Each structure stands twice: as structure tokens, then as C-alpha cells.
Amino acid sequence: MQEITKGVYFIPGQDEFIPDSHVYLVGMPSSQDLSIVDAGLIGKGGYKIQSIRKLGIKLSDIKRIIMTHTHLDHIGCLKEIREQIPHAELWIHEEEAFSIEQGDERGVYGMEMFRSMCQSQYGLKAGDFKFNVDRKLKEKETLKIGGMTWEVLHIPGHSAGSIGLYARDQKVLIPGDVVYADYAIGRFDLYGADGSVLKKSLLRLAELEVEILLPGHNRVVKGVKAGYIRDTAKQWAPYLR
Ligand SMILES: [Zn+2]
Ligand SMILES: [Zn+2]
Numbered sequence: 559m560q561e562i563t564k565g566v567y568f569i570p571g572q573d574e575f576i577p578d579s580h581v582y583l584v585g586m587p588s589s590q591d592l593s594i595v596d597a598g599l600i601g602k603g604g605y606k607i608q609s610i611r612k613l614g615i616k617l618s619d620i621k622r623i624i625m626t627h628t629h630l631d632h633i634g635c636l637k638e639i640r641e642q643i644p645h646a647e648l649w650i651h652e653e654e655a656f657s658i659e660q661g662d663e664r665g666v667y668g669m670e671m672f673r674s675m676c677q678s679q680y681g682l683k684a685g686d687f688k689f690n691v692d693r694k695l696k697e698k699e700t701l702k703i704g705g706m707t708w709e710v711l712h713i714p715g716h717s718a719g720s721i722g723l724y725a726r727d728q729k730v731l732i733p734g735d736v737v738y739a740d741y742a743i744g745r746f747d748l749y750g751a752d753g754s755v756l757k758k759s760l761l762r763l764a765e766l767e768v769e770i771l772l773p774g775h776n777r778v779v780k781g782v783k784a785g786y787i788r789d790t791a792k793q794w795a796p797y798l799r
Contacts, residue, residue, distance in 0.1 A: 579629075579631050580773070581594060583610060583620075595623075600676075602634065623640070629666065634680075668717075669748055698711070698712075706725055711724055715756025716743075717750050731771055738775060753798040
């Protein structure tokens with residue numbers, strides 16, 4: 559666990575043959591109103607909770623879990639984390655929240671082949687990712703939580719209900735799997751994905767002033783150079799149609 563900037567902590571994912579998403583803990587510790595962003599892969603909840611404890615943060619101060627989207631590598635260990643913090647609310651963009659509440663797991667697995675592979679690998683069954691969603695997030699909502707202000711940006715294309723969380727004051731962007739470090743972007747071949755829509759989302763993110771980029775996987779970037787997201791979108795434009 560690493561403090562990225564005031565009020566933003568980073569718990570790196572531990573990839574296996576399937577990636578495990580990073581977790582970000584956001585909110586000023588003194589606020590006693592912290593949020594976990596994303597959970598991770600099946601079996602990866604325990605060490606993330608431990609990392610939070612090691613930092614001296616009380617689990618009772620964690621008030622909610624916000625999902626950037628509901629792919630298996632992000633929602634897989636949600637149940638494990640919620641067992642440790644049962645009082646925490648679950649916030650998901652409305653576009654994916656309804657599927658999660660109905661137990662429609664097409665968006666969790668992304669493709670049929672992956673579903674059968676993961677179900678046998680991890681002993682999962684239908685309905686394992688059915689949750690009640692406490693708050694269905696909407697485009698352009700402003701979340702005043704933990705002594706910080708986070709804007710909710712609906713940035714579909716990698717998945718239908720992907721969101722970015724943007725702290726304008728700190729110039730911090732948590733884009734989920736939409737854009738990564740090193741000119742990489744999220745895949746756009748899974749259920750609910752769309753390359754041309756992803757391009758629009760990237761161009762939208764390109765409008766933001768971003769100094770700290772905190773993606774769902776791989777490196778985090780401090781000191782993002784101006785135009786980085788725009789350049790990334792440009793490089794991928796021929797494939798995003
Ligand atoms: Zn994803
Ligand atoms: Zn991911």
C-alpha cells in the first residue's frame with residue numbers, strides 16, 4: 559500500500575493467469591469517510607484488506623466500494639471484501655448496476671468461453687456476482703466524499719458502464735480499464751464493448767487536466783505529460799471504429 563497523494567492510496571493487484579485489478583483507497587483519513595475503488599480477482603480480497611489494516615486505517619471508516627466497472631478481475635473478490643466490511647455500500651454506474659442486481663453475468667465474464675473457463679477454474683456458479691447496488695451512479699454526478707470531490711464520468715467502450723473518477727482539484731484520474739500507462743488502452747472485444755464508443759470516451763478524457771493517472775492495471779503514472787491521453791487516442795484511432 560502506497561500513498562500516491564494526499565487522500566489517495568494504491569494497493570497493487572497481484573496478477574495470476576488472469577489479471578487482478580488494482581485497488582485505490584480514496585478519502586482523507588481524518589474524514590472517517592473512505593471509499594474503496596474496485597475489488598479485484600477471486601481470492602485477492604484478503605491481502606487487500608490486510609494492506610488497509612497495516613496502514614492503520616479502521617475498516618469501520620470505509621463507507622463504500624465504488625466499481626469502475628464489473629469485469630471479473632475487478633468484481634471477483636467483492637464478496638470477500640464485503641465480508642470484512644459488511645456495512646460498506648456498493649456503488650456502480652447504472653448501466654451495469656441493473657445487470658448486477660439481476661444476476662446477469664454476461665458483463666462480468668465478457669465472453670462465453672471465459673465464463674466456462676473461470677467457473678471451472680474457481681468453482682464459480684451462476685449467481686455468484688449478483689449484488690444489491692446501493693447507489694446507481696450517473697454521468698456527471700459529483701461525489702463529495704471523504705473530504706474530496708470526485709466527478710463521475712461515464713466512459714463506455716471497454717464495458718457499457720465504465721466510469722472514470724476525476725478529482726479536478728488534485729488532477730487525479732481513475733479511469734478503470736479505459737486507458738493505461740504506456741499508451742495502452744482497454745480491450746474492446748468483450749460483451750458490451752465498442753471500439754468507436756471507446757474512442758469517444760478517450761477523447762473525452764483527453765479534455766481533462768491529468769497529472770496522476772491511476773488505471774486498473776499496470777503502472778500508475780505521476781506527472782502525466784500534457785496531451786498523453788490525446789496521443790494515446792490518436793495512436794489507437796485506426797483500430798477504434
Ligand atoms: Zn475491464
Ligand atoms: Zn481489468
